[in-house]
Amino acid sequence: MKKLFALLLVFVSLHLGAWERQPLWPGLDKMPDRQAHQIAEMTDVSEAPGFNPDAHRMPYIEWYEKPSDPNGACMILISGGGYYNCCDVGLVEMWHRELTALGVQCVKLVYRTSRPEGIPYYQTAWEDGQRAVRMVRSQAALRGFDPERIGAIGMSAGGHLTLLLATSSETRAYAPIDKLDELPCHLNWAVANAPAYVTSDGEDGTPATRQGYGADVTMSSVFKFDSHTCPVCMHHGGEDPYSPNGSTLVYRQLRRMGVPAELHLYPDKKHGAYGFGRAVEFMTQMGYLGPLAPEVKIMERFTSDEDRALYRKEPVWPEGKMPDRQENQCEPYIEWHIPRNPTTRAIQIIYSGGSYMGNDPDGFEVAPARRYLNAKGVTVVTMKYRTPRPAVPLAKHTTAWQDLQRAVRIVRSEAASFGLDPDRIGIMGSSAGGHLTLMGVTSSRHASYLPVDELDTLSCKVQWGIGIYPAYSLTDGLEDCNAGGGNDDSAVPAPEFSFDLDTAPMLFIHGDADGWASMNSVKAWEKMRAMGVQSELHTLATREHCFQYAASPGTGSYSWLDRIWEFLNQKQYL
Secondary structure, three states: OHHHHHHHHHHHHHOOOEEEEEEOOHHHOOOOOOOOOOOOOOOHHHOOOOOOOHOOOOOOEEEEEOOOOOOOOOEEOOOOOOOOOOHHHHHHHHHHHHHHHHHOEEEEEOOOOOOOOOOOOOOHHHHHHHHHHHHHHHOOHHOOOOOOOOOEEEOHHHEEEEEEHHHOOOOOOOOOOOHHOOOOOOOOOEEOOOOOOOOOOOOOOOOOOOOOOOOOOOEEOOOOOOOOOOOOEEOOOEOOOOOOHHHHHHHHHHHHOOOOOEEEEOOOOOOOOOOOOOOOOOHHHHHOOOOOOOOOEHHHHOOOOOOOHHHHHHHHOOOOOOOOOOOOOOEEEEEEEOOOOOOOOOOEEEEEOOOOOOOOOOOOOHHHHEEEEEEOOOEEEEEOOOOOOOOOOOOOOOHHHHHHHHHHHHHHHHHHHHHOOOEEEEEEEEHHHHHHHHHHHHHOOOOOOOOOOOHHHHOOOOEEEEEEOOOOOOOOOOOOHHHHHHOOOOOEOOOOOOOOOOOOOOEEEEEEEOOOOOOHHHHHHHHHHHHHOOOEEEEEEOOOOOOOOOEEEOOOOOOOOHHHHHHHHHHHOO
16 A cells, blocks of 8 residues: 555656656667666655656656746756755745746756766766757747746756856757757856855865865866856855855856856855745846836835834044044944834944945935834944044044944943843944944954043944945955956955954845945955854845945845845844
8 A cells, every 4th residue: 555655646746746748868879978877857756666767767858837927938947966866856846836926937957867977977967958958948939938038046966057057058068969959058047056066176076175265276167157158146055065165256257257146145054045035036136037127215115213212312432532533524423223112132233335435324325224123123323433534644444443443332331221232233334334344343353542431441342244335345446446346366355354353244235236346245255254254145136336225126136124134033143
């Protein structure tokens, strides 16, 4: 009876879940690099009792149902499994369900496993992948989607295969066998989840032996980054043994080529697929799911202070005690915004950018965030720091840094009086304010002024930071936009960042097309990971500086405040 039931499950998976299966090759004798030990099947079938491998030698694509409201896009769904099997049964089904609901035609690729012998471990899967893209493109008119709106999504080894298809379509994986092979096999976009084997210390098909670090560790040479390289959205856990540095290296190369891309890095996460919602936002922003909705100004979305119960303003410095006072600079102050319904004892300090020439605690970089967090029950302190820039020889950020260190001490000293935790304080800034946040996060052991009173005996260490498109953070952009986009290896974090032992985790959000380059955030993330500090990062394709000023619903630039809430909860700061 048990055996009969197992066979029934196999039948159901083969027939009820399989809308239309098509073999990739005209016959087993036409299949390049055929190897007798290989099969092509998902593990829910291959590991079921009674499985007959000889009946499953042919790789295939499987067309799912046509969406009820198709948008002209098609996605190829690719499982991982180390090239030993195709094991992501539930993940592929989730992608199918979610994407079909969005109007995307889905098709599953099941390639040959386990690894071939005597040739690269990915070779037969790559051959199957290129053939699958051609087959999908050949049926676009029949199935009602655009042949130049074909994407792919994959996980782990499937992420590696997705990157191969996205970056290297001009390199033939196999010799042509029929007319179908005259068609191009490029993708129009790709989503790579936890792509494995991308760094050279793991390109032989192992976890990264040195975690993707080392002067001699590079990106695997298998990825060609040819002229048909398409936009890519990458997702990687910060503790993945298949190093997330592989994704940062791919991202850097895409930026060098001017190819729009997104990079999403998740702290404390091991090998796995994360952030599918971010992938949908990427596809929305790029127009793959249809025309973008009109942009909405963020100040029109967050207009009310109804969730604030108490407001208080106070100066940063006692009378006559301000260090490096400049006659032309504004007077610094902080403002307390206590929520009507507190849910946490944590405190978020927020301030704006402005090139260190001005800053506005009531502008679009600050007011929406404080209103959002007040509505979540979080106490917010906003800061007005001294601008414009101090006179030389002081660095542009010196007086603002002094104000920030003093503000943290004030907040720490007064937290208990509001029933708050003096050791749960985070800082957040945008642009120049993002640079200032990096100063506060990485250099709290470095005094910016001599003590002026007893308050300065308190620590100015913070528990987290949030950097929104930080500027001036790499050596190729210390005073203005990043020359070369921060992509060159010679562009390194600015010398004012100490990265001391109190360096705190950060959340970075940055526009991919920002002249104050997203590599400011990426290279700071890389440095922190090298120190063992797990941070989070999101870049946003096609978006420039001040990406949140006005944004289209359904995109990452519209939902960016939710990344703050997720980060605070993920890191358990609340």
